[in-house]
Amino acid sequence: MKMTFRWFGEGNxxxxxxxxxxIPGVEGIVWALHDIPAGEEWPLDRxxxxxxxxxxxxxxxDVVESVNVHEDIKLGLPTRxxxxxxxxxxxxxxxxxxxxxxxxxxxxxxxxTRTDLFKELEDGSTALFFENAKIKDLDPVELVKxxxxxxxxxxxxxxxxxxxxxxxxxxxxxxxTEEDLWVNLQYFLEEIIPVxxxxxxxxxxxxxxxxxSVFGLPRIIINKENIHRFLKLVDRPANGLTLCSGSLGAxxxxxxxxxxxxxxxxxxFAHIRNVKTYDNGDFIETSHRSSDGTVDILEIMKAYHEIxxxxxxxxDHGRHIWGEKCRPGYGLYDRGLGIMYLWGIWxxxxxxKKEEALCYxxxxx
Ligand code: CS2
Ligand code: MN
Numbered sequence: 580m581k582m583t584f585r586w587f588g589e590g591n592x593x594x595x596x597x598x599x600x601x602i603p604g605v606e607g608i609v610w611a612l613h614d615i616p617a618g619e620e621w622p623l624d625r626x627x628x629x630x631x632x633x634x635x636x637x638x639x640x641d642v643v644e645s646v647n648v649h650e651d652i653k654l655g656l657p658t659r660x661x662x663x664x665x666x667x668x669x670x671x672x673x674x675x676x677x678x679x680x681x682x683x684x685x686x687x688x689x690x691x692t693r694t695d696l697f698k699e700l701e702d703g704s705t706a707l708f709f710e711n712a713k714i715k716d717l718d719p720v721e722l723v724k725x726x727x728x729x730x731x732x733x734x735x736x737x738x739x740x741x742x743x744x745x746x747x748x749x750x751x752x753x754x755x756t757e758e759d760l761w762v763n764l765q766y767f768l769e770e771i772i773p774v775x776x777x778x779x780x781x782x783x784x785x786x787x788x789x790x791x792s793v794f795g796l797p798r799i800i801i802n803k804e805n806i807h808r809f810l811k812l813v814d815r816p817a818n819g820l821t822l823c824s825g826s827l828g829a830x831x832x833x834x835x836x837x838x839x840x841x842x843x844x845x846x847x848f849a850h851i852r853n854v855k856t857y858d859n860g861d862f863i864e865t866s867h868r869s870s871d872g873t874v875d876i877l878e879i880m881k882a883y884h885e886i887x888x889x890x891x892x893x894x895d896h897g898r899h900i901w902g903e904k905c906r907p908g909y910g911l912y913d914r915g916l917g918i919m920y921l922w923g924i925w926x927x928x929x930x931x932k933k934e935e936a937l938c939y940x941x942x943x944x
Contacts, residue, residue: 580849580883580925582918583642583893585609585909589632593904594911596636602915604922607639609682609893611646616738618649618662621669626676642848642891643673644682644821645785647738648767653687654751655763663767667774674778680847680891681775682821684785685764687755687796688748689719690736691788691826696726696907697899698863706898707908709789709829711860719794720745749794757797761808764799768813775817781847783819784809788826789862790833802830803838810845823850825895828874829862835874839882849883851876851921852895864896864908867917880924884932894918 584599586592586608599605610629612621633640646669649662673681684690694717698708714722723745726737755763768782775782790801799805810818820842827833839846853872856862865872883892897913899905 617647825852849892
């Protein structure tokens, strides 16, 4: 398992890379050019700037999160070909810089959705919260205003240019069914997967967050059956997954550990975090510890260990603790704690495996 940490770039992230370096075992930063609008080609010199800065701090830039997919591609509009051509050129340039995995998602209009970015937990920390009843009668425009107004930093997935024409987008999606979205996804994959393969890059789709329809928009990367279907659309190793335990875990019927054992070598990037779900459909992000949420992180780590996972992982979101002023979900402290929890489990699993092997050898003698 290769541990990484998401970092939003110089001037766009309050956490200095020097501090990220102090978290044990972090080898790379997960990055993106957050100011480039979805659908545009990423300039090579900008990519190289990030690489140089990361390398100076002893980090690799193997994983990009995300190269966002233009809405016209998801909508299947004739204009999509121009954006797909740009996407392919971006893949080629990222490969030139040594990138190995590209994370992306295929969620209409909104990336992740929450109703509260700073919901207080019992211990006084705050975290991202989803209130099912609230979302039902919420106007998406109001939610955007609230979310954008609560953060002075760019919020990935909530980029202003993508959300400016919100009502037009909703109008366009009125006629897009889940089946249409599958067809549009297949069209996109058939175009880009061969380019990724030629460039030794693995594409890793992120599941929908939350894994069910919100505001009546279609959502398809939501459970085991659909992920099977996704992998078959283009049945090649380069067409793989970012397996996000927190996103999938927001639906308690999703068994993430079972998915890890099943999808094994098609998982190129692991997002590991916990959420606590409630019977009324609400959920809140918690610490990584298994007993704090409803996602069994311990079992998930066992599953990764069992499949011999050598891919990239990151702690995904964290709570806001110890008075830290940070981007919602992306503080230094709780993600650092999360990493240490993951290492604790992983190291024990490794040690046990070694000791078992030794014991077996000595028994033979
Ligand atoms: C999510 C998403 O995993 C996460 O952190 O908050 O924003 C995720 O980055 C995208 O869906 C990946 O494309
Ligand atoms: Mn995630």
